[in-house]
Amino acid sequence: MASNVVELTKTLVLPILEEKALELVDVEFKKEGRKWYLRVYIDKPGGVDIEDCSAVSESLSAKLDEVDPIDQAYFLEVSSPGAERPLKNEEDIRRAVGKFIYVTTYEPVEGQKAFEGRLIQFDGENLTIEIKVKHTTKTVDIPYAKVAKARLAVVF
Numbered sequence: 001m002a003s004n005v006v007e008l009t010k011t012l013v014l015p016i017l018e019e020k021a022l023e024l025v026d027v028e029f030k031k032e033g034r035k036w037y038l039r040v041y042i043d044k045p046g047g048v049d050i051e052d053c054s055a056v057s058e059s060l061s062a063k064l065d066e067v068d069p070i071d072q073a074y075f076l077e078v079s080s081p082g083a084e085r086p087l088k089n090e091e092d093i094r095r096a097v098g099k100f101i102y103v104t105t106y107e108p109v110e111g112q113k114a115f116e117g118r119l120i121q122f123d124g125e126n127l128t129i130e131i132k133v134k135h136t137t138k139t140v141d142i143p144y145a146k147v148a149k150a151r152l153a154v155v156f
Helices: 002-019 050-067 090-095
Strands: 023-032 035-043 075-079 100-109 112-122 126-133 136-143 147-152
Touching: 002 023, 002 035, 002 050, 035 050, 050 075, 090 112, 100 126, 100 136, 112 136
Parallel strands: 035 075
Antiparallel strands: 023 035, 100 112, 100 147, 112 126, 126 136
16 A cells, blocks of 8 residues: 555656656655654755745645545655665766765675765766775775665765
């Protein structure tokens, strides 16, 4: 059922976001404790602000009320994906070139399954990441097909 709600929400929110020149990052429908949450993550170059989130929330809420696809009570949350935004597709990864990212893989690459470093290049097939190993820097090529999850990483 959750996947149906997610897909319908995407269908309803995309025209709203297009009208406001915003991008859909992700949609989640999750139960936490006894409560259900429908979360919509949006973004735009330079980031979204509270007004963007509020406008999308109001428009989406009205559409959801019209269609009424969810049987139980839930909370609608519209927000930014945050500083550690997930990189969901090839376009997201291309935009992340030059930034610090964190990547996990389905199977080991050079003996490990988690990498954090600067994304140097993405050619559609491989991510080239510059990582620090002790006091040196090296590059690792990670096949895109082996990427389980990727997100931006905050560097301290």
